[in-house]
Amino acid sequence: MLSLSHISLTIGEHRILSDVSCSVDKGEIVGLIGPNGSGKTTLFNVISGFLAPTHGTVHLRGLDITCSSSSRRAQMGIGRVFQNFGIFREMTLEENVLVALEALPKADRTQRGNLRKIAGETLEMVGLQSHAKQKAGSLSGGQMRLLEIARTLMSGKEVFLLDEPTAGVSPKLTQQVADLILQLKKQGKTILVVEHDLPFISHVCDRVIVMDVGRVALTGKPDEVKKSKELRELYFGADPTT
């Protein structure tokens, strides 16, 4: 579904990403973990078109999208949930969903029919329908996250890039976010999730990619990666069992 081939990115004299290659299959949930500054969010920026790689290519469904703009990639099916909440705080919850639906290509919009009704259903799905006419800025962090994920889901995206979806979210809402992600998987969506919460990653992900200093350090199933010495060294500085 999504594949990255030999991605490198240099900004000024700093090499941010070095020869990153990986792929995500349709319907797969892949966790992207690693210490702060390891290049996870930068990799998301490259995939979603906010940064152009110095070398390498990005393919979506076999199509080379390396030179496509971020809005074009979104229209091709890549959706993103931002670490710092990508919601429009001065707009109501209903408008937040409507604007996502209205940004769809015309054929998709026509096919969907009444967009306001879909916006209502989207809010109902995450239990926010009673807040529909409130400004999104009045929501709690967890509610903002749910709104953002639900909005991305209803805008018909096929690939989801979730950047720390549980950051600043209460344990109860974290479970709701996890349920929503698993619901996306059931619908055949492809998901890449950046997260520091390892139990959360183990719970939702099929596979984990560990990044360090801009390169892929390790990849495997969550349980295998959790037990690995390299991961413990990356996160804790040294293997605590030795």
Add this chain to the structure above:
Amino acid sequence: MQLLANALIAGSLAALIAGGLALVYGVLGVFNMALGQLALTGGYIAWWLHQVAHLSLFVSVIGGLISGALMTWLTFEVFVRPFYKHHRFLPLVTTIAWSMILDGLILLVFEERPRSILSGGKSMIPIGSALISKEQCIMIILTIASLLLFAWVFHCTPFGRKLRAVVQHESAARSLGINSAVLHRVIFIVSGVFAAAGGIFIGIDQNLSPTLAFSLTIKAYAAIIAGGKGNIWGAIICAYAIALLEQLLVGIHWFGAFYVPAGYQQTVALLFIIGILLLKPSGLFRSVSRTA
């Protein structure tokens, strides 16, 4: 009453220009320092079409608005777009340079003498104890109608929602598939059309003069800074407030002893910015924050 009527007329002119400028700042985060000159260009083209080419007033006004749009588009493509992605302050310098070039061109082509789009006297309509010309009435109504239309587009249409999304979180808007580059261009051109309408307003109500550009720009900036940068409605309210203060300054017989000379009217906008910023550095109304 006459002071209020004059304030409404001057405020409508300033609101047209400041509203467009505030929108550009909100969406792109850049200042266009050539806006006064672009306003005058629209006014002078309308004057030329009506007084020299002898086209009807309606066609001349449309011609002035189109020329304003084209000149603003040129400004965007040559003096703003290549620079603002690198640093949002660069267009400040490039548009100052463009404003100086335009000043020279306007002086060269249209000369220094005052130009009025309408020749002959104006019929005045008494409203209460105030006298307003028919043209002024039409212009106030058109300005308020344009601002209401704009408010409807901005708050109630899909285009307006996309625009507000780009203002509030550009990266998130782009990640939803909204083409912010196209919106930037459209908004910049819309601000130019509003400015050209302001220039035509001056040409019909008073006289066009090449020296007016700087004061138009300063008043518009005073309104957007005092109104909370990027807050369109704050800018429009402040444009009317500045116009009212200007009229009060020169229209009142202070302490029954003296009138302030009309030349000091221009200082009101500058004093207004300084006063507001001292009291409330973020502006009277909440600024629109840019997160991307």
